[in-house]
Structure formats: C-alpha cells, structure tokens
Amino acid sequence: MSPVVLEATGLYRFYRAGEEETAALRGVTLRALAGEFIGISGPSGSGKSTLMACLAGLDEPDGGTVRIEGTRLSHRPEGERAALRSRLVGVMFQSGNLIEHLTVRRNIELAQRLAGRYDPAWQAELLAELRMEQRADSRPSRLSGGETARAALAVALATHPAVVLADEPTGELDAQTEREVLDLLRDQTEQGTVVIVASHSAAVAHAADRTVTMLDGEIR
Numbered sequence: 241m242s243p244v245v246l247e248a249t250g251l252y253r254f255y256r257a258g259e260e261e262t263a264a265l266r267g268v269t270l271r272a273l274a275g276e277f278i279g280i281s282g283p284s285g286s287g288k289s290t291l292m293a294c295l296a297g298l299d300e301p302d303g304g305t306v307r308i309e310g311t312r313l314s315h316r317p318e319g320e321r322a323a324l325r326s327r328l329v330g331v332m333f334q335s336g337n338l339i340e341h342l343t344v345r346r347n348i349e350l351a352q353r354l355a356g357r358y359d360p361a362w363q364a365e366l367l368a369e370l371r372m373e374q375r376a377d378s379r380p381s382r383l384s385g386g387e388t389a390r391a392a393l394a395v396a397l398a399t400h401p402a403v404v405l406a407d408e409p410t411g412e413l414d415a416q417t418e419r420e421v422l423d424l425l426r427d428q429t430e431q432g433t434v435v436i437v438a439s440h441s442a443a444v445a446h447a448a449d450r451t452v453t454m455l456d457g458e459i460r
C-alpha cells in the first residue's frame with residue numbers, strides 16, 4: 241500500500257463581509273497516496289479554489305489541518321508556511337506562479353533556489369519536455385496562453401515537489417496543449433508525486449485516477 245503523502249482533515253474556511261458569512265469549506269477531508277492523480281470537480285462557487293489554496297498553504301483554514309509527508313503546513317506563521325511550501329508543493333494557479341520581470345528560465349531557477357534545490361539539468365529537461373527552449377529567455381508577458389501554461393507547469397515541477405496542485409490549469413488551452421500538460425502531470429506520479437487538479441474539464445477527469453466532487457463546501 242502506498243504511503244499517505246497529503247492528508248487534509250476537517251478543513252473549514254469562512255469568509256466574512258459585514259453581516260454576511262460564507263462557509264467556503266465545511267469539514268473537508270482528503271487523503272492522497274503517493275503517486276495518486278486526483279481530480280476535483282464541482283460547480284462554480286463550491287469551494288474548489290479555496291480548498292486548493294488551503295492545501296497549498298497559500299491560505300489558512302479556520303479549522304482543520306493540512307499535512308504533507310507528515311509535516312503540518314497549516315497554522316504556522318506565513319514565513320514558515322512559505323518555506324515549507326517551496327520545498328513540498330508545486331502550484332499552478334489561475335492567479336499565476338510566474339514572476340513578471342524574470343524570464344522563464346529565471347523563474348524556474350528562483351523556485352529551485354528558494355527550495356535549496358538548484359538543479360540546472362532538471363531545468364534543461366523541463367524546458368525541453370515542455371517545448372519551451374526557444375522561449376526560455378522570454379518574460380511571461382511575451383508568451384502565448386499555451387506557452388504561459390507550460391512555463392507555469394515548469395515552475396510548478398522545478399523542485400520535484402511531493403505534491404503538485406493545479407487549479408484550472410488547462411482552462412484556456414487547446415486540446416493538444418491540454419493533453420501535453422496532463423501527460424506531463426501524469427508522468428510525475430510515476431516517481432510518487434501526488435497530483436491534484438481542480439477543473440471543469442472532462443479531459444482532467446479522464447486523466448485522473450479518481451475524481452472527488454465538491455458541493456457547497458463539502459466533498460460529496
């Protein structure tokens with residue numbers, strides 16, 4: 241039996257604005273075993289992005305815990321969470337994980353250096369596999385939608401993270417690029433990496449080992 245790599249237990253997240261309170265997560269529990277590819281589906285507003293942000297340590301749940309490889313990511317000062325995140329998690333989010341004033345190559349290098357894992361050979365391999373060698377010295381604003389997604393994926397995979405989290409990574413891609421992104425994510429699972437993708441896309445559900453559905457802040 242594969243070991244548990246990611247364990248989220250009883251996650252709650254509330255958003256408050258004046259008298260209004262939205263329960264974006266209502267007791268979400270999710271476990272991912274080494275090498276699992278999990279899809280997260282669910283209607284707009286069901287809590288997928290909130291869950292992904294909490295799993296990545298980009299957001300703090302109001303209740304519950306997130307552990308990756310046994311290390312608690314939640315309920316720590318931001319600096320500690322950022323350090324753990326750079327080592328354990330690769331993210332590919334709509335908000336973007338690319339730093340605008342750095343080239344694609346420098347973005348990959350920065351992710352590796354922050355995690356203390358500078359690895360030029362892996363950097364070159366990622367650029368080649370993602371057909372980004374010709375665009376490695378471009379800044380993100382000069383890239384097409386498909387190139388931006390591939391660059392974001394290269395950054396997410398730069399540190400060989402234990403968990404890769406992607407929120408709608410293929411939303412704006414053509415079918416071929418979507419397949420390439422999903423194939424590369426699938427390849428990562430062979431070394432035991434956990435891949436979790438939140439998406440409305442049927443291709444993601446097809447690529448995943450299993451898909452969980454969110455509804456009103458709960459996994460159904």
Ligand SMILES: Nc1ncnc2c1ncn2[C@@H]1O[C@H](COP(=O)(O)OP(=O)(O)OP(=O)(O)O)[C@@H](O)[C@H]1O
Pocket residue numbers: 255256262263264282283284285286287288289290291
């Ligand atoms: N920063 C915020 N402030 C207030 N409410 C928020 C905030 N972010 C999300 N919400 C609310 O929390 C709920 C869950 O939102 P979330 O973005 O996680 O859903 P989602 O399933 O990712 O939706 P989509 O598929 O449209 O991206 C929604 O009701 C949303 O309006």
